Amino acid sequence: MWTYIIRRILYAIPILVCVNVFTFALFFFVNTPDDVAYFVLGDRHVKPVAVYRWKHEHQYHLPRLLNLEDRIVVFAAADALPNVVTDQLDGYSVEFISLQAVGDERRAEINQGRIRSRTRTIKGNVIVVVIPDGISAETAKFMASEILVKAVPFLVVDTGSDNAREIFPDAVIGVIHADGLREAVDREQVGGLRVVTETLFFKKSVQLFWFSFGKSDRENVDIGYQIKSRMGASLMITVPAFFLGLALNIVISMIVAFCRGSYIDRGVLIVCIALMSIVLLFYIFSSQLLFGKWLKLFPISGYQPGFDAVRFILLPVIISVFAGVGPGVRFYRTVFLEEVNRDYIRTARAKGLGEPVVLFKHALKNSMLPILTNAVVVIPTLFIGSLLLESFFAIPGLGGFTLEGIQAQDFRIVGSMVYLGSFLYIVGLILTDISYTLFDPRIRLE
Amino acid sequence: MQFAVLTTDIFLLLFIIFIGAFVIYASRKTYYREVGRRIMNNKTVLLSLGVITLYTGLAILDSIHFQPAKVTANGDVLTDAEGTVVYEEIRSVLDTLMAAMYGGVRIENQRIVTNFEVSYSKPLARSAFDKKIITDPESGRTRLESQPLVAPRKHWLGTDKAGGDIFYQIVKGVRTAIIVGLVTTLIALPFAIILGILAGYFGGRIDDFIQFIYTTISSIPSILLIVSLIMIIDSKLKAISVERIIWRDDVRVFGICCILGLLGWAHLCRLLRAETLKIRELDYVQAARSLGAGHLSIILHHILPNVTHIILISFILNFSGLVMVEVILSYINIGVPSTVASWGRIIDGARAELGRDPMVTWPVWSSFMAMFLLVLAFNHFGDVVRDALDPRLRKS
Numbered sequence: 001m002w003t004y005i006i007r008r009i010l011y012a013i014p015i016l017v018c019v020n021v022f023t024f025a026l027f028f029f030v031n032t033p034d035d036v037a038y039f040v041l042g043d044r045h046v047k048p049v050a051v052y053r054w055k056h057e058h059q060y061h062l063p064r065l066l067n068l069e070d071r072i073v074v075f076a077a078a079d080a081l082p083n084v085v086t087d088q089l090d091g092y093s094v095e096f097i098s099l100q101a102v103g104d105e106r107r108a109e110i111n112q113g114r115i116r117s118r119t120r121t122i123k124g125n126v127i128v129v130v131i132p133d134g135i136s137a138e139t140a141k142f143m144a145s146e147i148l149v150k151a152v153p154f155l156v157v158d159t160g161s162d163n164a165r166e167i168f169p170d171a172v173i174g175v176i177h178a179d180g181l182r183e184a185v186d187r188e189q190v191g192g193l194r195v196v197t198e199t200l201f202f203k204k205s206v207q208l209f210w211f212s213f214g215k216s217d218r219e220n221v222d223i224g225y226q227i228k229s230r231m232g233a234s235l236m237i238t239v240p241a242f243f244l245g246l247a248l249n250i251v252i253s254m255i256v257a258f259c260r261g262s263y264i265d266r267g268v269l270i271v272c273i274a275l276m277s278i279v280l281l282f283y284i285f286s287s288q289l290l291f292g293k294w295l296k297l298f299p300i301s302g303y304q305p306g307f308d309a310v311r312f313i314l315l316p317v318i319i320s321v322f323a324g325v326g327p328g329v330r331f332y333r334t335v336f337l338e339e340v341n342r343d344y345i346r347t348a349r350a351k352g353l354g355e356p357v358v359l360f361k362h363a364l365k366n367s368m369l370p371i372l373t374n375a376v377v378v379i380p381t382l383f384i385g386s387l388l389l390e391s392f393f394a395i396p397g398l399g400g401f402t403l404e405g406i407q408a409q410d411f412r413i414v415g416s417m418v419y420l421g422s423f424l425y426i427v428g429l430i431l432t433d434i435s436y437t438l439f440d441p442r443i444r445l446e
Numbered sequence: 447m448q449f450a451v452l453t454t455d456i457f458l459l460l461f462i463i464f465i466g467a468f469v470i471y472a473s474r475k476t477y478y479r480e481v482g483r484r485i486m487n488n489k490t491v492l493l494s495l496g497v498i499t500l501y502t503g504l505a506i507l508d509s510i511h512f513q514p515a516k517v518t519a520n521g522d523v524l525t526d527a528e529g530t531v532v533y534e535e536i537r538s539v540l541d542t543l544m545a546a547m548y549g550g551v552r553i554e555n556q557r558i559v560t561n562f563e564v565s566y567s568k569p570l571a572r573s574a575f576d577k578k579i580i581t582d583p584e585s586g587r588t589r590l591e592s593q594p595l596v597a598p599r600k601h602w603l604g605t606d607k608a609g610g611d612i613f614y615q616i617v618k619g620v621r622t623a624i625i626v627g628l629v630t631t632l633i634a635l636p637f638a639i640i641l642g643i644l645a646g647y648f649g650g651r652i653d654d655f656i657q658f659i660y661t662t663i664s665s666i667p668s669i670l671l672i673v674s675l676i677m678i679i680d681s682k683l684k685a686i687s688v689e690r691i692i693w694r695d696d697v698r699v700f701g702i703c704c705i706l707g708l709l710g711w712a713h714l715c716r717l718l719r720a721e722t723l724k725i726r727e728l729d730y731v732q733a734a735r736s737l738g739a740g741h742l743s744i745i746l747h748h749i750l751p752n753v754t755h756i757i758l759i760s761f762i763l764n765f766s767g768l769v770m771v772e773v774i775l776s777y778i779n780i781g782v783p784s785t786v787a788s789w790g791r792i793i794d795g796a797r798a799e800l801g802r803d804p805m806v807t808w809p810v811w812s813s814f815m816a817m818f819l820l821v822l823a824f825n826h827f828g829d830v831v832r833d834a835l836d837p838r839l840r841k842s
Contacts, residue, residue, distance in 0.1 A: 018662045023674075031678040039681040273829060277822035279770045281777060281793060282814045289800070289807075387669070388774070406673050406780060414674045421667035429665070 001437050001444060008433040012426045016209075019422045024205040027415050033060035033200070036411055040217050058217060058412075064200045074128045088182045092126045204415075213416045218408050223416050226401055233303060234385030234397030236313050241320040242382055246375055248321060249328035254359055256329065257336035268329065275326030283319045284392045291315060301394040316389045335370045339363045368439040376432040380424035384417070450511040450536045452696040454703070457629045458509050462502075464632070484834040491830045497823035504617060505624035508540040536692055540621075544614055563595055563609035569808055570602060571595065603812045606795065612809050616816045618787035623820060626703055626772040626782075627765040633707025638714035639757065643745055645715070646722025656719070660712040668709055669771075675705045676780050695783040702781065706768060714760045721753050755835035762828035766821040773817060789813040 037051045037060065055061040196202055204214065213223035256268050292300035298315045339345065340363055348358045385399030387406075394400075398417075405413030437443050472478035485491055513533035516524040524532045566575035573592035580591045595601070603612035645656035679701045683694065725731060731748050739747075775781030776790025784791070796809040 015658070015662050015665055018658075019666055022662070023666075026674065026678065031681060035678075035681045273825050274822060277766065277818055277825050279773055279814070279817060279821075281774065282818075285793075285800070285810060285814075289805075381667075384667070387778070402670070403778060406677075406778060409677055409680075411674070411677065414670060414677065418666060418670045418674060421670055422665045425665045425667070429661075 004437070004443055005430075005434055008430055012430055016423060016426055019426075020205055020208060020419065023415055023418050024201055027411055028064055028200055028204070031411065036060065036217065039409065039411075058215065059203050060200070062198055062200045062203060066195055066199060074126060089126055094126045094128055096128050096130060204412075208416065208419045214412065216405070217410045217412045219410075221413075223413060227398060227416075227420065230385075230396055230398045230401050231383055232397075233305075233309075233395050234390065234399060235382060236309055237316050237320065237389065237395065237397065238382035238385055240313075241317045241324075242378065244317070245321040245324045245328065249325060249332055250364075250371070252325070253329045253332035253336055254364070256333050257340055257363075258355060258359055260337060260340070269333075272326045272330050275323075276330070278323075280319075280323050280388055283323050284388065287315060287319055288392070301392065303393075303395045312393065312395065316386075316393050316395065320386065320389060331374060332367075332371065335367045336363055339367050342366075365439075369436065372435045372439065373432060376435050377425065377428035379431060380427040381421065383424060384421055447512055447514050448533065450513055452509075452511060452693070453700045454625045454629060454696055455509045455511060457632060457700070457703075458505065458625055461628045461632050462506065481834050485830055488830050491827060494823040494827040494830075497819055498827060501620050501820050501823075502624060504540065505621045507543070508538045508618065508621040509625075510539045511536050512539075513537070540617065544617065563601070563605045563611075565605070565607055565609055566806055567595055567601060567605045569604040569612075571604065575604075575806070604808045606792070606809055607799065607806075612792070612812050615787050615792055616789070616812055619789040619792065619813065619816065620820075622699065622782055622786055622788045623769045623772060623817070625699060626706065627768045629700065629703040630706040630710060630768050631761055631764065633704055634711040634714070635757070635761070637708070638711035638718060639750075641711070642715040642718025643722050643749055643753070646719040647726055647741070647745060647749065649723075653719070656715070660715050663709060664712040669774075671709060672702075672705055672771075672775065673778075673780050676702060676775070679705075691785055695785050699782050699786060702772075702775070706771065710764070710768075714757070714764075717756050717760065718753055721756055722749055725749055725752050759828060759832045759835060762824060762831055766824040766828075769817065769821055769824075773813075789817050 033055060034051070037054050038046055041050055041054055052061075207214070211224060213227065215221065216223055252268070256265050259265055288300055291297045292315070299312060301312075303309060303312050336359075340359075344366075345358060345362060348362050349355075353362075383398065384402070385395075385397040387399045387403045389395070390397045390400035391403045402413065402417045405417065472482070513536050516532045516534050518524050526532055563574065567573070568575055573594050577590040577592050579588050581588045601611050601613065603616060605611055606615070641656050641660075645653045679698065683698060725748070731744060734744050734748055772781055772788065773790035773793070776788040777794045779794065781790055782788045790813075792809050792813040796806060799806040800810070
């Protein structure tokens with residue numbers, strides 16, 4: 001039995017890895033970090049400096065898979081150059097970019113946001129940005145940002161220029177005298193493990209394995225904290241709804257199976273098809289109107305933690321049980337009907353057992369496998385909550401959080417929830433397999 | 447006049463031809479004739495079929511697009527400086543019919559609109575929903591007076607906030623719903639059929655690999671994956687500025703269908719794999735193999751015809767789910783673009799108005815009703831077809 005469980009768990013790991021790689025490919029290759037930045041910052045009239053800043057703040061400036069092309073940007077005042085720097089950085093490929101090289105016309109174009117990004121490729125390992133005397137901080141900012149957007153910068157070393165600090169206050173790690181340049185560049189040179197860890201794949205995707213979700217794209221919310229604090233409210237609705245729904249569906253479908261072929265059977269089936277054909281939105285709308293607005297039995301929406309929550313969660317729970325009855329009863333009915341026609345049931349009846357005993361003792365036990373297959377998978381995903389219910393009833397759960405993320409078009413939130421959702425689903429699959437060991441003697445006795 | 451063909455038009459018409467071909471093929475087989483007889487035994491199925499035909503008919507009418515030539519005041523065809531004919535905006539046959547019904551069309555933002563009222567009005571109302579404050583010039587007193595509509599008693603389902611006719615929007619929404627249901631299925635079917643039969647028939651490594659793929663796909667929460675894919679399409683499409691919005695929006699609807707289709711084959715694939723596993727071991731397949739039939743011939747002649755009923759049933763039952771998904775996606779503002787009519791969009795637009803007093807509920811009820819009819823018809827039809835086709839159910 002244990003080998004069976006361990007084999008199942010081992011089988012789940014590649015799926016999880018595959019999901020992780022797949023979502024990474026989706027969010028970072030099909031949709032590039034530049035796309036995300038322009039998307040978040042608003043479309044066309046974005047200055048490159050804003051893109052740079054945003055990418056840097058959200059760690060989107062890192063290379064995707066391997067951090068081999070680390071680049072160090074050195075800001076240097078004109079008088080400190082160039083032979084001092086060249087002497088110091090012997091062995092590195094150094095590229096000098098003088099800020100004056102960018103013309104006024106181009107600057108105006110950048111300013112108006114007409115140019116999306118610079119096409120020039122930068123080849124050097126170390127980029128030395130020469131800031132000439134008398135250039136204003138504002139001007140330097142534009143021009144330097146254009147370089148930095150492309151350059152994947154790691155370190156901005158200021159060798160004496162006052163401008164550098166003003167240009168990128170977040171990026172400048174310190175003011176270094178020209179003599180110490182070699183040491184500083186060597187120190188910041190990426191090597192060893194950091195080749196792998198200082199990448200988008202590690203920071204944004206691998207870290208999901210230990211549930212470090214990071215911050216959202218737009219509001220800078222700590223996603224991990226949000227998930228932890230909002231899970232409770234989601235569970236308040238989904239757990240009672242799940243168990244009530246399961247019990248109700250099984251009882252109804254057993255009754256229907258009990259009087260199969262009769263008018264009750266046909267009537268219930270017709271009602272089930274009708275219930276299935278109604279979209280969840282309708283249930284929410286009409287019950288809010290009927291019970292909330294006209295009959296005033298429940299508050300229309302809202303939430304309070306603690307015992308008061310009961311008032312608020314009652315209606316969503318009822319709706320979600322009700323919406324599940326249609327498909328649920330139909331499914332369990334076919335399950336029971338299949339069992340009811342088996343030989344052992346006929347034997348049980350022939351022994352003179354009453355119909356309730358036959359149904360609840362014999363049929364139910366043997367229908368356990370399909371029931372478990374259908375039900376246990378769902379249990380872990382209860383944490384996620386329901387998108388529509390939570391947003392309509394203003395319940396501060398994970399479903400509402402996800403919907404907010406979707407509506408704000410926040411890729412980070414959606415990506416995290418995709419991973420969390422598939423993780424929970426896979427946990428559900430494993431739980432299903434484990435639950436088989438309780439009811440399937442073929443596995444238990446192996 | 448010239449015809450304009452959108453991407454989704456092609457796929458919809460393809461699908462109709464596909465279904466037509468299947469019906470002709472089936473009507474020549476004794477087995478399917480027997481099934482057809484069994485389906486028709488159920489009298490209520492005719493109702494469902496009627497509803498389905500009506501909706502599909504509307505969708506087809508709405509999928510034949512054309513551009514009439516612009517005409518000057520004295521009836522000549524308008525041409526530009528180089529002598530080429532100037533055309534009006536793209537419209538569908540349905541648009542023209544509906545316009546004739548209302549007695550006039552206005553074109554705004556490259557689509558045909560019928561807002562000729564000011565704001566809300568109840569279904570079949572004579573006057574507007576909101577009363578206007580009128581100041582009597584003589585006495586100086588103010589009173590509330592209801593404003594007569596431009597087309598009294600002609601808005602069967604009332605009008606929305608911008609004065610647009612709800613009935614027109616509902617009818618236009620039919621095409622979107624049908625397109626999403628059919629085109630998605632058309633994209634998903636080949637994946638499900640080919641991979642499912644391959645996995646079941648060959649087994650071994652191929653089976654493991656295909657199983658792994660569909661377990662991975664089905665383990666990702668589909669609604670979130672759909673949403674993120676649509677977001678990605680959006681961020682790509684935003685950068686492209688196209689002259690005609692209608693083309694771009696149509697491509698986006700098609701993109702949504704592709705996404706739903708590419709994610710939607712796992713379930714059917716699993717069913718087909720299980721059934722193929724069973725059929726592979728049956729005597730007639732063994733017999734065919736021992737007579738020297740190749741793999742392809744066995745799959746085409748012995749396996750495919752024997753899993754057709756599963757494909758058919760799951761297609762019909764999936765359809766209703768897809769219609770609901772489309773409505774929910776449009777409702778959370780991630781579905782079809784705003785220029786494309788959709789029931790979800792009507793619900794979304796009317797949701798904010800539920801809070802006002804007196805309430806505006808007719809747009810919501812109408813779109814729920816339109817959707818309910820279509821989904822119910824498909825569910826019921828699917829049920830009857832399953833009862834007629836599934837040999838296991840027939841026995842008991």
